[in-house]
Amino acid sequence: MKTRCSLLVAFFLALSLSAQQPTPQPAEKPPEKCVLEGQVVRAGSGEPLKKARVVLRKAEGRDEPYSTLSDAAGRFVLTDLEPGRYRLYVGRNGYVRQEYGQRQPNSPGTILTLAPGQRLRDLVFKLIPAAVIAGRVYDEDGEPVPGARMEALQYRYNRQNRRELAPMRFATSNDRGEYRLFGLPPGRYYISATYSPGMTYMGLGYMSEGGRTTDEEGYAPTYYPGTNDPGRATAMEVRQGDEVGGVDILLLPARAVRVRGRIINTVTGKPVHDAMIHLFPRGAGVRVFSFESRATVDPAKGTFEIARVTPGSYTLFADWYDEDSQENYRARMPLEVGSSNVEGIELVIGRGVELAGTVRLETGLRPTGLGQPAPTGDTTKPEQREAPLDLDDLFVQLNTDDDFPFGGESGPVKADGSFQVKNLSPGEYKVEVWQRGGLPGDYYLKSARLAGDDVLEEGLAVSGPVRGALELTLSPAGGHIEGTVLTAEGQPFSGARVVLVPEERRRQRTDLFKSTTTDQYGRFTLRGITPGEYKLFAWEDIEPGAYQDAEFLRPYEEKGKEVRIREGDRLEVELALIPADGPRPE
Structure with a gap:
């Protein structure tokens, strides 16, 4: 009897314990994959285009893109796609590359939002034929000039929010002096020719043809139809498919001088035999990507000479890689060149200032909406949760605020959050933390402090050895804005350029500006x-970077929607579209 009772007690006890156990939750089902289908045709005729390259990239993040080629019927299919926000591009030789949703070649595209299991069919890309500008280059004697660097330039905004001429296409003149700049979208272009006798242009710089020269003449960059002043150049207007020939340029000779000096290596104390020394034009209103003039270096003495330098303002730049320490060392100095040789320059390469610090991730605060911090328990939706961030994927970047292309230094962050930025030159720097593909989720750089001072807002001044460590804090609780852009008729507008502009007193911080485009439903994030404090704008069309130009932005200030962002805020807004065809406000 006792045994029977014991068994009954054990049974009911087990039953009670079983009832207290949590019911196992079913595994979360992965989202269904998506499919894109479409066709690529020639604009106007509708002729199918074979071998067009179709590329789909995530709008945010570092994921590898999807890509395929169109078939003989111009059809393409992209399968097994993860749901998310994408940008879709199509390109083919002889045609202008096009982004999904573009209304014209230079307008913004549209983000493509794919919901789980979505299958988008009948996407049609109508590619327009690219334009060509061609001609010949002659010297002052009417002889053809081979090996000249030819550029098709357009005005663009630079890092200092100033418009300057920037090269869009490059070419090299052949033995007959002929050049052909192809693959041009419709637009206005300025054509330039740059030539250094005895040198041949090879993509990113000049290759010496050997020997020493005693010539005392050179050629300054010449702009069509025949001027050394880019401000007096004549623009060429081309339409789709245009082949404009006869754009000939007569190079204008100028007295050339030599720049001579000595490069001093304080790192090793030995003559430098493998440093790269170049002259970059400065303040010319033209963006320079190539090495304009390269020095000849005597490895035994550490002396250098740059021949055929035309008068102007330059930056003299040296770059040396130390194979023992596997570090780069740089030096630069401003240089004014007149009508006579420049002698006795001393360019010093040495160890610059080293800055050490740590990056810390702030935890425990997540965005939930209405500006309120999340509770201790994770009640956020999956798309609102803190995105993963590995410290050793980060870089700390210090950038100068001038227009020199090599004006900053960076250092990788280790898994423990420590970092070093080496060989800093004296100057004013802006502090940034970045990751390839951008910081994930709502992370932002919350603070940057050096010896207790805030260097995030005012910048970091380096004049000598830095005392203390740079302490950086990243927070996952940055603001988050979603919304819709509406036309005057109240209809959602796809492909609008949405820009977040900080209040006027903080506009020197270019990292606070944010920009995106609306998706096919007129939505943005x-x-x-x-x-x-910020203002939100939505333009139908705007030149890239124009919104950081105070003069451009001033007439539109009243059209911006004011928003206040607190830590953890999630806002939903509606924006009125600023139409492209309307008159610019006065």
Whole structure:
């Protein structure tokens, strides 16, 4: 009897314990994959285009793109796609590359939002034929000039929010002096020719043809139809498929001088035999990507000479890689060149200032909406949760605020958050933390402090050895804005350029500006916003970077929607479209 009772007690006890156990939750089902289908045709005729390259990239992040080629019927299919936000591009030789949703070649495209299991069919890309500008280059004697660097330039905004001429296409003149700049979208272009006798242009710079020269003449960059002043150049207007020939340029000779000096290596104390020394034009209103003039270096003495330098303002730049320490060392100095040789320059390569510090991730605060911090328990939706961030994927970047292309230094962050930025030159720097593909989720750089001082807003001044460590804090609780852009008729507008502009007193911080485009439903998302006061704008069309130009932005100030962002905020807004065909406000 006792045994029977014991068994009954054990049974009911087990039953009670079983009832207290949590019911196992079914495994979360992965989202269904998506499919894109479409066709690529020639604009106007509708002729199918074979071998067009179709590329789909995530709008945010570092994921590998999807890509395929169109078939003989111009059809393409992209399968097994993860749901998300994408940008879709199509390109083919002889045609202008096009982004999904573009209304014209230089207008913004549209983000493509794919919901789980979505299958988008009948996407049609109508590619327009690219334009060509061609001609010949002659010297002052009417002889053809081979090996000249030819550029098709357009005005673009630079890092200092100033418009300057920037090269869009490059070419090299052949033995007959002929050049052909192809693959041009419709637009206005300025054509330039740059030539250094005895040198041949090879993509990113000049290759010496050997020997020493005693010539005392050279050629300054010449702009069509025949001027050394880019401000007096004549623009060429080309339409789709145009082949404009006869754009000939007569190079204008100028007295050339030599720049001579000595490069001093304080790292090894030995003559430098493998440093790269170049002259870059400065303040010319033209963006320079190539090495304009390269020095000849005497390895035994550490002396250098740059021949055929035309008068002007330059930056003299040296770059040396130390194979023992596997570090780069740089030196630069401003240089004014007149009508006579420049002698006795001493360019010193040495160890610059080293800056050490740590990056810390702030935890425990996540965005939930209405500006309120999340509770201790994770009640956020999956798309709102803190995105993963590995410290050793990060880089700390210090950038100067001038227009020199090599004006900053960076250092990788280790898994423990420590970093070093080496060989800094004296100057004013802006502090940034970045990751390839951008910081994930709503992360933003919350603070940057050096010896207790805030260097995030005011910048970091380096004049000598830095005392203390640079302490950086990243927070996952940046602001998050979603919304819709509406036309005057109240209809959602796809492909609008949405820009978040900080209040006027903080506009020197270019990292606070954020920009995106609306998707096919007129929706947009901006993430990782630093807390503060902002204005939101939505343009139908705007030149890239124009919104950082105070003069451009001033007439539109009243059209911006004011928003205040606090840590953890999630806002939903509606924006009125600023039409491209309307008159610019006065």
